[in-house]
Amino acid sequence: MMLPFTALGSVGLSYALEQDVFPVRFVMWGLFMLSLLSWAVIVSKSITLLRSRSSDAAFVSKVRVSKRPLDLYEADEEGPESPASTLYRKGAREATYHLLKGGPAPADGKVKGSACLSQGQMRLIQEAFLRGEDEAALKLRSGFSILNAAYIGAPFLGLLGALWVLMSAFSSVGEGADLIQLSPAVSGALGILVTAVLVATPAVFAQIILHAVGRERLKVLGDFRVGLSRWFEYGLAAKTVAHDAEYQGFPTTAPGESAADVTGVARRKRRQLGPIFDRMEDSHHSYSEPEINPIARQTALQSVQA
Structure with a gap:
């Protein structure tokens, strides 16, 4: 047996969908697309953050057992979907360029040079690390704009559709309107608003959770960059x-x-x-x-x- 409010909601949404294509059906289509995109972003970003955490842990463990700063770069070790690997390769590529003096790479892939980089060259390597951190941070933040659009735009679209349904109902009924005649229109307007809230709510909570996880990952990445810069300086900078x-x-x-x-x-x-x-x-x-x-x-x- 269908509950009264369920029946009223289905009647109201049916009434709303029977209105003109613009703007009511356009609003409902927009809400459906926002919901689809936001859920796609939520699932993909969750998987990406989990994979990046595990990839970073595996790559950092390789860095810890390396004897020289450029060992992983020379071995072409790269962590897939690892922000730490992206950061490391930016700095290692810059360091290799300066160690080779801009010349071609040796046949065996080993960079013959250590403890010979000037302070100016080390600053360039640190800037390369910063660029790598920015690139990794940009990848971690990608997709958040869709969540912003979902939780900000969905309520406005829902309000637009609800007001349009109510205005159409009042204009069609005229002065002799009563509650019974207007109830389908009111139900349809409320149904559009509820749909908009259902679209916006997951995007709001996902934005909060993913932002918190992203900030934690960026903090870990920043600490890794600082430690990596010190390691490269101790291993490659000209000693005083x-x-x-x-x-x-x-x-x-x-x-x-x-x-x-x-x-x-x-x-x-x-x-x-x-x-x-x-x-x-x-x-x-x-x-x-x-x-x-x-x-x-x-x-x-x-x-x-x-």
Whole structure:
């Protein structure tokens, strides 16, 4: 047995669909298309975000076990649908160009060069990383405009159709209209509004959820870019004395001291502060900065420079 409000709704929608093609049927067709597009975006973006999360995790694990910044690029490792892979390849391509001085790639695919890039070249590589991050972020944000159109445009389309149905009903009935004569028109107008709300509601919640997930992915991607930039700088930038003292713990020879004296002092101090130096040196084999107590780091650096 059909419920009263269900019967009234079906009568109202039938009444609305019997109106002229423009604008009522045009409005209903527009709502149907918005609903179809918004659900397509919701499903596709959900799948894309899930795949990008798993692809990023797999690619980052490969980066962590790499010994050199360009190992993955030389091996042509690429994570499909991975924003982290897109970011990495942008910077690696720029670094390879500068290491080869713009010349052709070697036959074995191995870039013969390390620790020889200037600070200006490193800035260009960092800009390449930023471009890669922007490109990956653009892919993550694609499709959101359709959801915006669905949850903003659907209520206005529904209101337009509802008002048009009511105006048509009042103009056709005339002054002697009563509630019984107007009930199908009122039901049809409300049916159009309910349809518009049903189209807009999933788009609103999907926009909120997908935006939150997208912001989380962009934050992780930004952290990966910062760590990757440091790793490339430690592995490819031309070392200075300060850089070597900070990240390798090797002191320079002071006036009046022999290299053997300095090496012996450094060896004794290294035994005392060995764990701290070991963690500092691990930064050469990882894309992220090791977590070291700042006071311990400063003590170690002062000890090798004393």
